[in-house]
Amino acid sequence: MDKPEITQAMINAYDEYTHLTLDRRSFMDKLTKLAGSAGAAAVIAPMLAANKASAEMVPANDERLKAEDVTYPGGSGEMKGYLVEPKDASGKLGSVIVIHENRGLNPHIRDVARRMALEGFVALAPDFLSPLGGTPENEDQARETFGKLEAAATVANAEASLKYLKTLPVSNGNVGVVGFCWGGGVVNNFATKSPELKAGVAYYGAQPKAEEVPSIKAALMLHYAGLDDRINAGIDAYKKALEANGKSFQIFIYDGANHAFNNDTSSARYDKKAADLAWGRTVEFLKKNLA
Known part of the structure; x- marks a missing residue:
């Protein structure tokens, strides 16, 4: 065929x-x-769908990195995550929370955390399904499990992840966050609640309510796929609220790209041109805001 x-x-x-x-x-x-x-x-x-077999751009045993599974205090209970940092870093580094899609902490997101660490950051990819036993192997089961999470508890665990990163000896105390799909929505929601978050990058993430925008302290970078009508329906209202409240933000829309265009494990939806451009912008933005 x-x-x-x-x-x-x-x-x-x-x-x-x-x-x-x-x-x-x-x-x-x-x-x-x-x-x-x-x-x-x-x-x-x-x-x-996503293909786990093609989930690595940076090998798990890359000798330039120190990577480990960690456990740390969450908002209530224990959080598990994947922590990566450059081995030969000179001086203290900015830290980035990497928030997964609605598939949980899978090989692809671990790889994204390694990519972020190679850019000179301490990267933590939390498993936000930790309160429910952690990310299951079956992706359909993982997606169903997300419906059981409470938004307030998720934000509390994001804040706990920020606090944990600030305690690390290699951290300079400045923490940002990048999230994809479900994680992009968490980034937007987290930004409305965290006074210590320095920068947030949301890839095709659902927007917060306009009345929550005034409390945002972090600088924001928002990436959207041009063909993603479902998520894009909320852009105008979000932009209007950000402008009205004098927030620091950038919005980029990638024409011809689909939702999840950054996920290189999904051959039908991955858009290398859009993904590379968005990643370059993301890294530059985080370096500027987390120095």
């Missing part, structure tokens, strides 16, 4: 499945109709 064509309608159906109300059986039925056959749908589905 030739490589099947993946249409925008198929990508939209997958987004509906992973973020809204479509269950897997309904998704596969819809994909079968769009693809023309069950066989084609079976080939396309893994291309839309």
Whole structure:
């Protein structure tokens, strides 16, 4: 079979499945109709999903890095996470919390944390499913588990992650955060609650309520995918509230890119040009604000 064509309608159906109300059986039925056959749908589905086998741009044993699984106090109870720092750092470093998608702390997010550490930061990727037993191996189960998290408890665990990073000997005390998808929404929400957060970068993240914007202290960088109508519907109101309250922010929209364009483990949605441009902007922004 030739490589099947993946249409925008198929990508939209997958987004509906992973973020809204479509269950897997309904998704596969819809994909079968769009693809023309069950066989084609079976080939396309893994291309839309994330592939753990291709999750490493930076090897887990990269000799330039010190990486370890850590446990630290959360907002209430214990948090687990993945901590990475450059081995040969000179002086103290800014710290970055890396917040995962609605798949939990998986190999891809661990890899993103390593990439961030190679840029000269201390990077902590918390497992925000720690209160519910941690990230399960099955991604469908992980997505279902996210519905059981309370937003206030998640923000409390983000704040606890910030406090933990500030205690590390290698930290200069300045902490930022970058989050993707579900994590992008957490970044926006966290920024409205944390007086100590210096910088927040949200990739295609849901926006906070306009009345919460005045309490934001952090500088913000907001990345959006041009084809992501679901998330983009909230941009104008968020921008208006940020401007009205004199906040420091930048918004970038990547034309032709889909939601999750940064996730290189999803061949159908990954957009290397957009991902590379957004990453370069993100690193420059964090270096400026966390120095």
